[in-house]
Amino acid sequence: MAEAVYTELSRLEAERSSRQAEMEEIRSELLDRRDIQRCWDEKFSEERTRGFEVEKLYLSARADLEQELNVQEKYDTETLKEKAAMDCQRQLLLNLKEEVDEMIVKLASERAVYVEEKCQLQNMLGELLTKQEGLLDTKSILEAEKEALRILRSWVEDEARKSQARAKVLEEVGRRWRWNSHA
Template sequence: MCIGNRPKVQMLSQNVCILDLRACPDVSPSMLIELMAGENSIISRVFGNTRRLQPHKPVTKAQAAAALTSGRMKEAIQEELNRLEADNQARLSVIAEITEELINRGDIQQQWEEKMKTEQERALEVDNNLQHVLDELANERADREEELAVLLKERAALERKNQELINLRLEVDGMYDRLATENEEVMADQQTLENQLSDMTSKHQAVNEAKSYLEAEKEALTMLRTWVEDEAAHVHERAETLEKALRRWRIPED
């Protein structure tokens, strides 16, 4: 089949500008005839002035719709649409006849009255249910209002407690400020006392040094007094000795 198609493909390649036609050796005769139709072909209507067949490339929905509404498919689709339209008209005629027959027999009026009665009963039931729901909502609303009143009282109590806490916090802050001031004063007094203690310590050290010096002086004076007393005793003894010596010396003269 491929060998028989080669002359046709070569001839078609000379008449139409399809670049990839040689890459499609299995082109069907109907495709060749379609390509020979030129601008009136379905391919031209669907793909326009194309230069490539690209048989493996998928088509879009618009291209598929254009292909289906062209050529023999257009006639087949039109025939199918005509058949469906005829069936629809026949069905509408049958429905009209059945409706007319039901109206003449009174079945539709009876069904309508039964349906209206059913709807009225349903509406009455709905009204009763609605009234019941409204009563429940009213009771629920009263309960919610009572709960709201209780919540408002609790909220007022909480606000009072909150205000008391705020006042207490302000008082505590004031006490804290006073304590901070007193702490600063105590620290200042403590610093003053430390300075005074340092001065007292310095003075005490000076007094101790003076006391030590005085004790040393006292001890020196005591030692000096002892030495003076000893010297005085020695002088007194010498004086007595000299006096005795003088007495002895004076006796021979008498």
């Protein structure tokens, strides 16, 4: 196996040496005929033409890049403006949130005061209703007493009239009796 590999390597080395010898022969033949100089001049001319084309492409690409850079700068400027506007809006929203939070705290405090005052008012209402019931009871009693006094007065007046009538009758009887005893 090693021998086969060695044989193959020897064969490849011989081929390479043979090719190199051929190339060297062609090169010296070309040098003798000055074809290499012409070939190099043609190559140089082609490369110069390609160089001009590459430079044109470079300048065109550079102009495109500069234009794109301008567009990008405008876009960046707009983006910065939008970002500044968004930052401003964010700050406004934060301020509004703080105000709303303060209002919520204030409303909660006012609600607590309202609830407390409502409880106090309900207590006062309960007390007033109790007092009103007491006053109504007292008024009922007073009206009943007033009615009783009116009835009593009416009765006393009736009795007084009756007594006056009796007194008149008795006076009349007394006068007649005196008249009859004098006559």
